[in-house]
Amino acid sequence: MNSLPIQHLFPALQSALASSSQLILQAPTGAGKSTALPLALLDWPQVSGKILMLEPRRMAARNVAHFIAKQRGETIGNTVGFRVRGESKVSANTRLEVVTEGVLTRMIQQDPELSGYELIIFDEIHERHLTTDLGLALALELQSSFRDDLKIIAMSATLAGLPLHGLMPNAVTLESEGRSYPVSIEYRAVGAQQEWLVHMAQVIVTALQQHPQGSLLAFLPGQGEINRLAQQLSTRLDPKEYHIAPLYGSLPAAQQDSAIAPATDGRRNVVLSTNVAESSLTIEGITLVVDSGYKRQASFNPKTGVTRLSLKRISQSSSAQRAGRAGRLCPGHCIRLWGQEDQGRLLQADEPEIVLGDLTSMVLDGAYWGVSALTQLPLLSPPSAANEAVAWSLLTQLQLVDEKRKITAHGRAAYQLGCHPRLAHMLLTAQQWQQADSSTPLLALAAVLAGVIESRSRARRGADISGYLGDARHGESAQLARSYLTRIDGQGRGKGDLAQAISQAHPDDISVLLALAFPDRIAKARGVSGYQLAAGVGVTLNTDDSLSGAPWLVVADFQESQGQSSGRVYLASRLDPACFNDSLKSLVTEHIDCGWDDNQARFYALRQRRVGAVVIDQQPIAQLDAAQIKQAIYGLIRAKGLAMLNLDDKVTQLRQRVALARQYQLAGDWPAMDDEALLADLSTWLGPYLDNVRRLTQLQALDFYSLLHNLLPWDLQQTLAQHLPTHWPMATGTRANIEYEPSGRALLSVRLQEALGMAQSPTLAQGKLVVTMALLSPAQRPLALTADLANFWAGPYLEVKKEMKGRYPKHLWPDDPANTVPTKFTKKKTLSNG
Structure with a gap:
């Protein structure tokens, strides 16, 4: 630890902390910023209070905290602890807490003075997660209002494209060297007819043979690809020589620790990881990296209200981070599964999540903080306006904020639960209903449903969510469900309540609870396997799914895929439409639908009951009044267009x-x-x-x-x-028509002889629009098209004159057209008039 490059900056860092409340630190991979610096800070006199260090990933937060505690010779939870979602190791003695950003935002919201904490460190801020941007924004607001003594350090492997200085103009900026050994880069592009995962398996096997020392780290886009690659490698690599270790966020902590631990028993580790291994996470013994060049990118679609997971190419910045993992301990080697010429075509850096992601939870955070628009916060990048608008609309529908975007009491209670606002609304409403009628354990059932929906380790076995309720008896779903029950009533109720809710679960109760969370995803059947959502978009079920053919559904989870017009349903429940007259009647609205019936050639009006865009039932209106006919006309025009x-x-x-x-x-x-x-x-x-x-x-x-x-x-x-007339007055007395084209061009058509004497093309719109002149023959045939009349007279006109003079000998074809009096007659008539 004493030889890390960050050590050379310690005097400058101590001086900056003594004189400034804001510090920006650029420190590449291997500098020691995530380990040696927080370790040293614990003993510096410039920081006497508690320290919060933010890591963007849970795995890295746990790993870093354990490493620093080990360096101090302590057990985790003493001086050094961590807090991540679902796990906490802190005590009254803890001075350094390594947390994920979501934990920080909740800490600030609960205690806007952040009492007892003196320093906040944002590590790997370049990764630009939503919670990173929000956490920094709240910390800066806290610093500028309640806590001018609070210190903030923003740390990044690179500052390129990161507008930190705009938010922190007075911050002291320091730069550390990294510590990494040279990494040789090899490009092994996938063949045109080859599946990239098969190619990757071949490359890994060959690389291990050609480089007999050290362990290998392979980067893949997601858990599915990791599991398929692990299966392929297990048949080609001797388990006595190689330990294949998957590594992704939803793995249990023990398996994560096993993947990043040093190789044992003389075996070499083959770690198959998502991008969780790109930055702060230290994996022992890696000297080889094989990079697929892919990531799984989540992009929120505001039209459908769902996040689409797409396979995307990584950025140049990300590829450099991944390659660098091979050079942490000694010279290494990185194999990239794309062509060298493709490297320069990659984006320079990843797009921030605030531009792409679902902003619903972030907007609720903002409302809880007291803002009515995210742009009121000091953010590194402005949010997607469309995504933010959808988020505010959903929160209003769920009654978490009012029409003025002010958080309601219901919204404050929802925020305290710490889950997605949709699920929080479901849990709180279930609690209210159960208090009114305790015969059915609705709250426990809602907790079970929330646990199943939020679980990242859920296996797929059909769309019917009732088939997954048993998962909440154990594992991640059960842990989440119990935590929601504890948070909502503080009684710490556990397995008994959940087991009762699972065994007594009725399909109607399940669907009604889901409809509370997903009112925009109530779906009515159309066609063989298609459904229309209340949000107005279409989804499909597998034709062999047990829910296929159900007239009504509530969809809890569906995904859009590239190239598919409809999303695929993954979790849903059969819905009885009778609920629209009872428990779900608050979601029903009445409309008069007016339009034009092509078959009967008449206007019509229907009185409809709807949930969102879906019609529950409708009745014709026999006699239309004037207002309804107007609405019918509007509907007809909108359907068929102005044409x-x-x-x-x-x-x-x-x-x-x-x-x-x-x-x-x-x-x-x-x-x-x-x-x-x-x-x-x-x-x-x-x-x-x-x-x-x-x-x-x-x-x-x-x-x-x-x-x-x-x-x-x-x-x-x-x-x-x-300034934009319909005609142009020619010197001959002709009012020449001007045609304004969709391209923005103004076209004046006139016989060439009437344009004689004009030195320049006319201009319109106060000189901003030059008229294009269509010069015609005496027989009104096109001769030339020009927006530069002076240039035409000096050049192309000579060819026109040569060709036309013999065809139209009775008309003027002067040698000096710019200085000739215009005419609309033949030469003879022009002379006689003269």
């Missing part, structure tokens, strides 16, 4: 001119007249003219030019006529 109104060219030109007025920012408040804007605002511009419309022919006969032109106040009408 069904038969808008003429005059209307099209008006809309194009207004679009150009907006584009070139002519003075005034110009309304949008594009399709999207007009369809969204039919009641404003069209509604007042529909009072007597009863037939399509009447609708299509309306004067749409006047309707739209009247949207412009008088001053804008005059501005439009002046």
